[in-house]
Amino acid sequence: MISLESQVLERHLSFFDGKSVLFAGGISDNFPQTLASKCQSIQIWSCYFDYARTQSAVNFSVEFQDQADLIVYYWTKNKQEVNFQLLQLLSQAPIGQEILIIGENRCGVRSVEKTLAPYGEIAKIDSARRCGLYHFSLQNKPNFELKNFWKTYQHSTLEDLTIYSLPGVFSAAELDTGTELLLSTIDNKIKGKVLDLGCGAGVIGSMIKKTCA
Structure with a gap:
């Protein structure tokens, strides 16, 4: 059984065709594994030990240094953590980086537009299952220093x-x-x-x- 957020992403599988994909944030299911035949490669970055220990290949760390054609970020209700992780990801990404942000409305995902507006173009592309899905393109890389957090x-x-x-x-x-x-x-x-x-x-x-x- 996949989460409500993943059910919304499942409506937009064309985004994943032939791409290297990084899943990050509050992902809690096996949706990435269902895309193995569609994507060039799949990586998962998680700061949640309970999720990481149930998966065979998860980067469990505070910072993530690698890159991918597409980043899929699962928004959570912890806004400070979300800002911390998104800024870290954007600081490592190239200009033009494509990101899908998915989250439940009750977790405050609507605020992603204000959060990411200074760094690029963002638009809501779907609303279903009490969730919002946003597409973001990076135009202005933020400066990220772990020590400042x-x-x-x-x-x-x-x-x-x-x-x-x-x-x-x-x-x-x-x-x-x-x-x-x-x-x-x-x-x-x-x-x-x-x-x-x-x-x-x-x-x-x-x-x-x-x-x-």
């Missing part, structure tokens, strides 16, 4: 720890109240190996390591 913060609860994170990471900009409450219940008696599951910026694990050495 790192955020840091400190908090009295964290003593002298400084937290570093990138857009899209949970608890990226500040210590959330839930984590602060949980930290207030931790004593120094924790021993052995600790799994900080779904750790976000790693605040809880870092504090346990610091206070329960």
